[in-house]
Amino acid sequence: MKPYNQMSASELSVLKKELDAAFLKHKEKGKKLNMTRGVPSNEQLSLCNEMMTCLSASDYTADNGTDCRNYGGVDGIPEMKKIFADLLELTPDEVIVGGNSSLALMFDNVAVNMSHGVRDGVPWQQQGQVKFLCPSPGYDRHFTVCKYFHIDMLPIAMGAGGPDMDAVEKAVSSDPMIKGIWCVPKYSNPTGIVYSDETVKRFAKLKPAADDFRIYWDNAYAFHYLGDTHKTIPNIIRLCEEAGNPNMPLEFVSFSKVSFAGASVACMASSKSNCEYIKQRLTAQTIGPDKINQLRHVRFFKNAGGVMAHMEKHAAILRPRFKLVSDTLHRELGGLGIAEWTEPEGGYFVSFDAPEGCAKKIVSLCAQAGVALTPAGATFPDGNDPHDRNIRIAPTCPPIGELAEALEIFCTVVKLSAVEKLLT
C-alpha cells in the first residue's frame, strides 16, 4: 500500500469505508484487552517464586552478624549493598538500600529537599517557585511527584541520544530556581532510548546556577535489556566526581522488575558524603528497611552476576512480545507515512508517534473497541503532549495472544484516524 499522503481523496474515502467496517467488527467482538501498564507478566514474576521459600527458619543472620529480624540499620545489610554497588560499579558506602519502592525514595528525596534543603542549604520551597527540567516524553510518575510538590515542569525535547543537552545546559546554568531534572538514562521510559556517552558526560559537567541542583538519575531499567547485547552507559556518579560535582547526582535503582514488582528492594546511590548526610535523616524517619527481604534477595541472587543471569530469563520472555509489536507495526503501518515508533533494545515500552493531533482520538477509539491504552499525553508534564501525538505501548503484561489482538485493533484505529485527518 502506498503512503497515505500520496492517495487521492477518493482512494482515501474507499479506504475509510474499509477501516470503518474493520473497526466496527472489532467493536462488535466486545473484547477487553489491556496495554496500559508497564508491569511484569505472570510468567516473569514466576521466575522468582522460589524466592518465597529460599530462607530457612534459621537463616536470618547477615555476614556482619546482624540479626535481620530485629531493629537496626537504616542503609541496608552489607551483602545487599554490595550487590547494588557491584551492579552500578560503585562502592557499598555510595549505596543506601531502602524498601520496595524506588518511587518512594525519589518522592522522599524531593520532599526533604523542598522542606529542609539540600544538605545544609536553604529549603527549596523558601527560595521561590521551584522548577524541574522534564525530558519528554518521560515517566508520568516523575511528573506526578513534581505536581504534588507544586514544582513547575519545563519540558525538554528527547533525541536519539537523550535529552537536548544544549537546552539542558542553557536552562540549568541560567536559572537558579531550576533545582532538578528527571532522567531515565537507559532504555528510557517510554522511548527506550539509551543516553549517549556524550550526553552523560555533559550531564556530569553541568555548571548549575543553583548550587543545590540535583540530577534525579532514575536508572529503572539498568539491567533490563532485550537485545543480545547489553548496552552500557558511563557511570554518572564517577563522572560527576571527576568533574567536581560529586554531590549532584542521585541515582535510583530497584529490583521491582527483577524480582517481585510489589515486594522487591530499591536503592539510592550517590556520593559517600551525600549518603552519610541522608542516613542522619533516615534515623529520624524510620526504624530501617526490611532486612529479611534483603537477605531473601541475597540468598536468591547470590551476587551481581546472579542478577544479570536472571535478567537474561526476563529478556527471553519479553523478546517475543517486543518482536510481535515491531512485526505488527511494520506489517500494518510500515511505509504508510503516518506513524513512527521506537524499536527499544531494553526497558518496558514502545513509544509510538501517531499523526499530529490524533493521539487522544486513537486512545479513545481503542477504548471503544475494548483496548485500554495509557492516556494520551501521560508521558508529558501535566499530561499535555503539545503535538497530541505520543502513545505509550506497554507489551509486557497481557498474554501474548491478547497482545496480538490488541495490536491489530490499535493499527486499524491508527489508520482510521490518519485517513480521517487527511480527509478533513
Add this chain to the structure above:
Amino acid sequence: MKPYNQMSASELSVLKKELDAAFLKHKEKGKKLNMTRGVPSNEQLSLCNEMMTCLSASDYTADNGTDCRNYGGVDGIPEMKKIFADLLELTPDEVIVGGNSSLALMFDNVAVNMSHGVRDGVPWQQQGQVKFLCPSPGYDRHFTVCKYFHIDMLPIAMGAGGPDMDAVEKAVSSDPMIKGIWCVPKYSNPTGIVYSDETVKRFAKLKPAADDFRIYWDNAYAFHYLGDTHKTIPNIIRLCEEAGNPNMPLEFVSFSKVSFAGASVACMASSKSNCEYIKQRLTAQTIGPDKINQLRHVRFFKNAGGVMAHMEKHAAILRPRFKLVSDTLHRELGGLGIAEWTEPEGGYFVSFDAPEGCAKKIVSLCAQAGVALTPAGATFPDGNDPHDRNIRIAPTCPPIGELAEALEIFCTVVKLSAVEKLLT
C-alpha cells in the same frame, strides 16, 4: 535499712565507702551490658521463625485475586486490613496498611501536614511556628520527628491515668498553632501506664482552636500485655466520631514487636474519609507496600485471634524479665526513699525516677561500670528532663543473666548517687 534521709552524716559516709568499694569492684569486672534498647530478644524473635517459610512458591494470591507479587494497591491486601481492623475494632476501610515501620508512617504524616496541610487546609508550616504537645516522659523518637520539622514541643505532665488533661484541654483550645499531640495510650513508653477511660473520652471531646489539630495515637503496645489480664482502652476513633471530631485521631499500630522488629507490617487507622484522602497522596508517593510480606503475616497469624494467642507467648518470655527488674529494685532500693519506679502491666519499659538531679550522673557512672543505659533526658522533649531524674530501663533484650548483673550495678550506682547528693 532505713530511709537515707533519716541517716546521719556519719552513717551516710560509712555507706558511701561501702558503695564506692562495690562500684569499684563492678568497674574492675569490665562487663559490657546493654539496657538501652526496647527491642525484642532473640527468644521472642524466634517465635516467628516459621514465618520465613510459611509461604509456598505458589502462594501469592490474595483473597480478592490480587497477585501480591505484582504492582498495585496502596492500602494493603484485604485480609491484612481485616486483621488490623479486627484488632482495633474498626472496619477495614478505616485502615491503611503500610510498610514495616509505623515510625515512617508517623514521620510521613507530619511531613505532609507540614508541607501540604491537613486534607485541604493551609500547610502547617505556612501558618506560623507549629507546636505539638508532648506528654513526658514519652517516646524519644516522637520528639525527634518534631525536632526534625522544627516543631516546638510543649511538655505535658503524665499522671497515673495519662497526660494532665486539664493542661491538654487548656492548651489545645486556646492556641491554634498547637497542631498535634503524641500519645502512647496503652502501656506507654516509658511509663507503662494505660490511659484511663476518662482520659480517652476527654481526648475525643477536645475542642481545638485549630481545625487542623491531630491526635497522633501511637498504639505501639496495643497487644503487648505482661500481666494475666489484658487491659483495654476505649476506641479513640469511635469516640471521636461520636463527639463530632471524626478526622481528629490518627492511630498507628505495628507488628514490629509481634513478628519481626525489622520486617513486620505497620498500619495507620483513621476515619474512612481521612483514609480516602491519604490514599490519593500515596498513589503519587509509592508503588505500594510489600504485599507478599502482608500475605506472609496473614498466613502465619491467620486472624486477629491468632495474633492475640501469639502475644501470650511474648508475655510468657517477658514476664520473668520484668519480675526480675521489680524484684531487684524492691530488694535493693525498697524503703530507702530515694527512688520510684513503675510496675508496668505491658509494654517494653520500666520508668525509673532517681533523686532529683541524679539521672545524668547515674547513667554516666553506669557506663563507667560497663552498663549502657538510654541517655538520661531522652524521654523528654529536646532531651531535657527538667528534674534530671527519669531513666528508662529496657529489660527485654539482654539475656536474663546479663540483665540481673546490669540491674545490680544500676542499683549500686543509684544508691551511691543518692548518698553523694545527701552528703553535699
